Amino acid sequence: MARTPSKKPATAGGAPRVGIVMGSQSDWETMRHAADTLKKLKIGHEVAVHSAHRTPDRLADWVKALDQGGTQVFIAGAGMAAALPGVVAAMTARPVLGVPMETRVMGGMDSLLSMVQMPGGIPVGVLAVGRAGAVNAALLAAAILGLSDPAVARAVEKFRADQTKAVPLKPE
Ligand code: RP5
Numbered sequence: 001m002a003r004t005p006s007k008k009p010a011t012a013g014g015a016p017r018v019g020i021v022m023g024s025q026s027d028w029e030t031m032r033h034a035a036d037t038l039k040k041l042k043i044g045h046e047v048a049v050h051s052a053h054r055t056p057d058r059l060a061d062w063v064k065a066l067d068q069g070g071t072q073v074f075i076a077g078a079g080m081a082a083a084l085p086g087v088v089a090a091m092t093a094r095p096v097l098g099v100p101m102e103t104r105v106m107g108g109m110d111s112l113l114s115m116v117q118m119p120g121g122i123p124v125g126v127l128a129v130g131r132a133g134a135v136n137a138a139l140l141a142a143a144i145l146g147l148s149d150p151a152v153a154r155a156v157e158k159f160r161a162d163q164t165k166a167v168p169l170k171p172e
Contacts, residue, residue, distance in 0.1 A: 015069025016046040018141050021062065021088065023051045023078035027101050031077040033131050034099065037138035041155045043145065046071075052078070052087040059084075060091060067092040073141040076124075077134065079103045082114040085124040095144055097137040098126045 038045045050059035078084035079101030089096040100111035108129035116126045127133035146153030
């Protein structure tokens with residue numbers, strides 16, 4: 001699993017502040033936008049591929065290690081049956097944000113509905129299907145961290161202000 005360098009310190013336990021996991025290498029094209037957004041905000045994070053179905057034991061070891069190390073938010077991207085975020089949420093009480101992947105058969109509606117239909121008691125915050133969801137999962141993770149870290153809150157505010165400035169008045 002690749003650790004992404006960041007100027008922000010890791011947690012006291014040495015774990016990254018945000019853990020990003022995806023069910024397959026094929027999800028990376030979408031999930032890289034979550035990692036890129038955290039990088040822009042200088043938030044330490046770790047990226048990994050673990051599948052709820054294909055590598056359940058490896059997934060459990062990863063979630064437990066990060067949870068015990070103090071990782072504050074998890075982002076999980078998956079498609080089709082899309083059990084990954086729910087399984088992560090079953091193993092940690094930290095906030096879990098889910099990103100449904102676009103799929104060939106149902107355009108991502110399958111991933112979205114699978115992900116959002118969690119039984120009461122084990123919440124997953126589900127974002128939009130695809131790239132917008134990946135970006136927003138990172139921004140929401142940053143907003144959560146920003147509640148107790150003013151530097152992260154300022155970084156989120158700057159991101160938003162820069163985004164506003166970049167919207168042209170007329171189409172170019
Ligand atoms: C899910 O199945 C993954 O999250 C991925 O979106 C989907 C298809 O996986 P691959 O067959 O492309 O590996 O578990």
